[in-house]
Amino acid sequence: MKSYRVRNPIASSPDILSSPAASINAWTDLMLQTGEMMSASAQVIGHRTARMAMAGPAPSQRDRKEFNLMSQEKIEAITESAHAMAIRMMSMHQEAARLAIQQMLSGAINLMSVASSSTLHQSGHRQSKLAHDTMLNSAEAVSQFNTSLADIAQTGLQPLHARATANAKRLKKL
Numbered sequence: 001m002k003s004y005r006v007r008n009p010i011a012s013s014p015d016i017l018s019s020p021a022a023s024i025n026a027w028t029d030l031m032l033q034t035g036e037m038m039s040a041s042a043q044v045i046g047h048r049t050a051r052m053a054m055a056g057p058a059p060s061q062r063d064r065k066e067f068n069l070m071s072q073e074k075i076e077a078i079t080e081s082a083h084a085m086a087i088r089m090m091s092m093h094q095e096a097a098r099l100a101i102q103q104m105l106s107g108a109i110n111l112m113s114v115a116s117s118s119t120l121h122q123s124g125h126r127q128s129k130l131a132h133d134t135m136l137n138s139a140e141a142v143s144q145f146n147t148s149l150a151d152i153a154q155t156g157l158q159p160l161h162a163r164a165t166a167n168a169k170r171l172k173k174l
Helices: 020-055 061-115 120-172
Strands: none
Touching: 020 061, 020 120, 061 120
16 A cells, blocks of 8 residues: 655644635645546546547457556555545544643633633733633634645545556556
């Protein structure tokens, strides 16, 4: 089984990831990779369909080998894709739990600060900080989650993309 590059955006710098641009970039990368894979797949399907039509009812040994390769590659690519996505989702669950605990502790600290206020002004200031931090943490979590979803999809696409583009290059030479 091949090993594919797996990015871990949640474990990277939170400053970079909390920006909406990181999420947009992740989804744009996925869109471009999907387009490239679809184009390569169309080339491969066109080549193989023409080859099947030309081979007729009695394909050569070389044709039979290519036709068998089609099924084998699909099964391998789908298996690798599912495996890579499952591993990525497990790490995402761990990161989500870590983030939830971190935000819960931060919220508890701010809440205790509000409860221990000695003046109305101090209480108002601390409540404002609690609301601000809660909203900021929530926005960061949503951004990280969105980026991670794109990463999971891209992780699953990589084996399919690799096979399609490699086949397109190989079959183009024939």
